[in-house]
Amino acid sequence: MAEDDIVVRKKLCDILHRERIIAVGSTKRALEALVQHKGKLNLIIANARVLRGITSKDIIDRLCKKIEVEVPPMVGIYRKGEERIVKKIIEGRNDQKFVKYDEKDENFPKKYVQTIKTQYSDLLVDDEHLDKDWTVSDAKQDMEDIRTWLSEEGLVEKSLIADEEKKTVEMPENGEGVDYKKLYFEVKEKYDELLRYIHELTE
Numbered sequence: 001m002a003e004d005d006i007v008v009r010k011k012l013c014d015i016l017h018r019e020r021i022i023a024v025g026s027t028k029r030a031l032e033a034l035v036q037h038k039g040k041l042n043l044i045i046a047n048a049r050v051l052r053g054i055t056s057k058d059i060i061d062r063l064c065k066k067i068e069v070e071v072p073p074m075v076g077i078y079r080k081g082e083e084r085i086v087k088k089i090i091e092g093r094n095d096q097k098f099v100k101y102d103e104k105d106e107n108f109p110k111k112y113v114q115t116i117k118t119q120y121s122d123l124l125v126d127d128e129h130l131d132k133d134w135t136v137s138d139a140k141q142d143m144e145d146i147r148t149w150l151s152e153e154g155l156v157e158k159s160l161i162a163d164e165e166k167k168t169v170e171m172p173e174n175g176e177g178v179d180y181k182k183l184y185f186e187v188k189e190k191y192d193e194l195l196r197y198i199h200e201l202t203e
Contacts, residue, residue, distance in 0.1 A: 002027070002054075009023055012077065015129075019124050022037065035063070045077065048085040051076040056092070079101050080100070097115050097118050
């Protein structure tokens with residue numbers, strides 16, 4: 001999985017949570033992973049910019065030939081405004097599939113999985129997990145999801161997460177007397193701080 005936006009990467013990986021995914025953030029890292037896991041990759045999923053980078057000038061073909069492995073099937077993820085990049089990739093080769101990334105499209109996870117299955121039919125999918133509301137993404141939920149992911153991946157000690165959770169502001173059940181603006185900025189500050197920490201880990 002090659003995606004430079006770590007939040008988007010996390011969401012794309014989460015949909016495929018039953019698979020073992022090697023997540024990277026650049027074209028260079030994607031090629032390094034291909035060499036490191038020689039012949040063991042079933043599929044490459046990459047955003048359009050990374051996919052353009054690894055396919056231009058037949059880079060991936062020449063690399064796979066050098067390490068004596070088959071070029072893995074590929075799925076490209078593109079956003080609105082990147083159609084021109086997709087067109088250029090298709091003009092250069094036609095052995096990949098594409099799916100448009102849209103956080104507001106509640107059917108995106110299913111489209112994403114269906115596209116992947118055209119390239120990798122043995123994909124393991126949890127249908128119940130797939131049907132959950134993908135479009136719900138308020139800052140507090142994202143922060144909790146990322147905390148859990150960091151802990152599961154061993155990127156941060158659970159004790160650090162636990163200490164941070166102690167600082168979470170509790171909201172009265174009836175909602176009276178709550179300064180929602182203040183609460184929003186407190187949650188946003190913690191979320192931004194966590195994102196900075198993640199970027200430091202991945203740089």
